[in-house]
Structure formats: structure tokens, C-alpha cells
Amino acid sequence: MKKEMILVTGGTGYIGSHTVVELQNAGYQVVIVDNLSNSNVDVLDGIERITGTRPEFVEADCTDIVAMRGLFDKYPDIKGIINFAASKAVGESMQKPLLYYRNNLNTLMNLLELMGERGVKGIVFSSSCTVYGEPDCNPVTEEAPIKKATSPYGNTKQISEEIITDVINAGAPFKSVILRYFNPVGAHPSAEIGELPNGVPQNLIPYLTQTAIGVRKELSVFGNDYNTRDGYCIRDFIDVVDLARAHVIAVERMLEDKSDEKIEIFNLGTGNGLSVMELIEAFERATGVKVPYKIAPRRAGDIEQVWADPKYANEVLGWTASTPIDDTMRSAWAWQLKLRERGIM
Numbered sequence: 001m002k003k004e005m006i007l008v009t010g011g012t013g014y015i016g017s018h019t020v021v022e023l024q025n026a027g028y029q030v031v032i033v034d035n036l037s038n039s040n041v042d043v044l045d046g047i048e049r050i051t052g053t054r055p056e057f058v059e060a061d062c063t064d065i066v067a068m069r070g071l072f073d074k075y076p077d078i079k080g081i082i083n084f085a086a087s088k089a090v091g092e093s094m095q096k097p098l099l100y101y102r103n104n105l106n107t108l109m110n111l112l113e114l115m116g117e118r119g120v121k122g123i124v125f126s127s128s129c130t131v132y133g134e135p136d137c138n139p140v141t142e143e144a145p146i147k148k149a150t151s152p153y154g155n156t157k158q159i160s161e162e163i164i165t166d167v168i169n170a171g172a173p174f175k176s177v178i179l180r181y182f183n184p185v186g187a188h189p190s191a192e193i194g195e196l197p198n199g200v201p202q203n204l205i206p207y208l209t210q211t212a213i214g215v216r217k218e219l220s221v222f223g224n225d226y227n228t229r230d231g232y233c234i235r236d237f238i239d240v241v242d243l244a245r246a247h248v249i250a251v252e253r254m255l256e257d258k259s260d261e262k263i264e265i266f267n268l269g270t271g272n273g274l275s276v277m278e279l280i281e282a283f284e285r286a287t288g289v290k291v292p293y294k295i296a297p298r299r300a301g302d303i304e305q306v307w308a309d310p311k312y313a314n315e316v317l318g319w320t321a322s323t324p325i326d327d328t329m330r331s332a333w334a335w336q337l338k339l340r341e342r343g344i345m
């Protein structure tokens, strides 16, 4: 028996596509809406090759309320939403703040409005550890204070969490699970889907794998004089498939009313901090491929160190990020090789 229908906004993107795979594997019916502004329609082929099922797809911009109403007219059985549709480049958000506020907030507000009208039971929201800023101590629990955002991107995540909270506290007839991701990396082990940033990557792993394959000359490691064990920034790198699985559990929790809480917040991380240099070493060890790098000045706005205390998610969701980092590095590399094979990168 097929389970309920879930709308995945931004479902052809990096985390979205991996989540669609896990949802379909768990028996959910999936409708993707995406404007393809930072993804490619071919991702649907990859999802179909992995799961044997092609998700429904609507090309539309979630900020377009008319198009979104049309989508709900076409798929009146949607019972849950996972909202990935958002702009996510920290640097770009400093240059184009309005784009970020408009895309990220209007998308969310449209969805919340339509959920009430159309009897949707819950929304999973993609938030980020960026809401904790530079944390006072690590690992970070969900109780850690929210720090003033240092970029419009980060601010949209904080404001979005507040919008959801205000709307539900005002009596909206649905639930929400807010997931604060740490640093998602890697690709599906089949190498059918993965991360494909437009232009020059800003994030560490796509830059690293593109350097390893020769598209980029060398990786700049931003800063070696941080107050950490080896002087490099520390992050909690979480495998994207582990992350995707948490969304399926969150959806189930809302649709099956497994919790009395109307809003729940979970940190999604491994609980282990790895430095940028330790990650480079893990990549080289796991793949046998050397990464040319140089030490560069610190990048403005970078957090020194942040990693998750995932205990709450572990206990309440019965979920852990269990993929070993070496496997994650191998999947990231297999995906880069696949892009080369296809002549894309």
C-alpha cells in the first residue's frame, strides 16, 4: 500500500533529491516542485534509476502563489510538505539580501497559507546550525542560544523558524518539525545523484572534489590559526543520506501524530567535529587521491568551531548519523567521477 503524498519543494536540489529517494523507498508518494534555479531536471532520471519510480514534478517558483494554488488543485491529496526550496549561498546573500528574503520567506509564507486551506498536516523545515552563530560551547544542543545572524541567508533561517512558530501558536491546524542541519556532505552511494553547484563552489567538499579531479588548481584552506586542536576550523560533516533519512522519520512523526508537540526542533549532526584538514586527510585516505591545497587567509564570517549534540534526535527520533566519514568521502568522489564520465564537470 502506498503511503500519503508528500510535497517536496526544492526536490531536485542536493538534499531534496536524496530525501525524495528515501521517501519513495519508504513507500511515500512524492510531488516535487522546483524552479530549477540551482538544479537540473535530469535529477529526476537519477531518482528513477535508484528507486524505480519517477516522482511527480511541477516546474514552478514557490514564491508564485497562483502557481502553488494550481499545484494543490492538481494534487489535492498532499498531506505533508518538506520545504527545501531556498537560496543558500552565504556570500551571495550579502550581495543580494532582497533576493534571499523574498525567495526564502515568501516561499515559506505561501506554503503555510496553503497548508491551512488544503488540510496539509505538517511541514518539515530545513534550518541550519547557522542559527547558533559562534556557539559558546560545543557540542551544541537545541537549547543553545540563537545568536544574531551574520548574513541575510542566516537571518532567513532564524526568521523562518519564528514565522512557523508564530503561525502555529496562533492556532494553525498543522504541525512542524524544524531540522537544524550541520554540514551535509557526500552523495548517494549509487552515484546517481549528488551535489552539483552552479559555477565556482563556495562549500568545501564540492571545491575539494573538483580540485582532486583537476577542474580547480588547488583548494584554499581558509585559516590555520584558529584556536582549535590543529588550528583549522571544525565542523560536523554529516552524510547526506543519513540526513535524508531523518526527514522521512520527521514526516512519519507528524502524519501519524507520534508526538503531542505541535513544533519540534532537532539538531542533525554526527556529534563529531572534524577539522578542515582532518576532512582533507579523510578524503585522501578513503580514495587514495591527493588534494593539492594551500593555506589561505581566514574567510570573513566563518565560525571557528561548531558541532552537534545529536542526543535529542537520537533518542526522540530513533535516528543516528551512522555512515563512516570514509564512506561519505568515497561517495563524494564517486559522484565527481560520474560527473566527469557524463562530461558535466
Ligand code: UD1
Pocket (backbone or CB within 6 Å): 088, 089, 090, 128, 129, 130, 151, 154, 183, 202, 203, 204, 205, 207, 219, 220, 221, 222, 223, 233, 234, 235, 276, 299, 301, 302, 303
Ligand atoms: C555555510 C553556512 C551554513 C550553510 C552552508 C551551506 C554559516 C556559518 N554557515 O557553512 O549555514 O548551511 O554554508 O551553504 O553561515 N573551506 C575552505 N575552503 C573552501 C571552502 C570552505 O577551507 O574552499 C572551509 C571553511 O572556511 C569552513 C569549512 O571549510 O571552515 C566549511 O565551509 P563550507 O562548506 O562553506 O560550510 P560552512 O561555512 O560551514
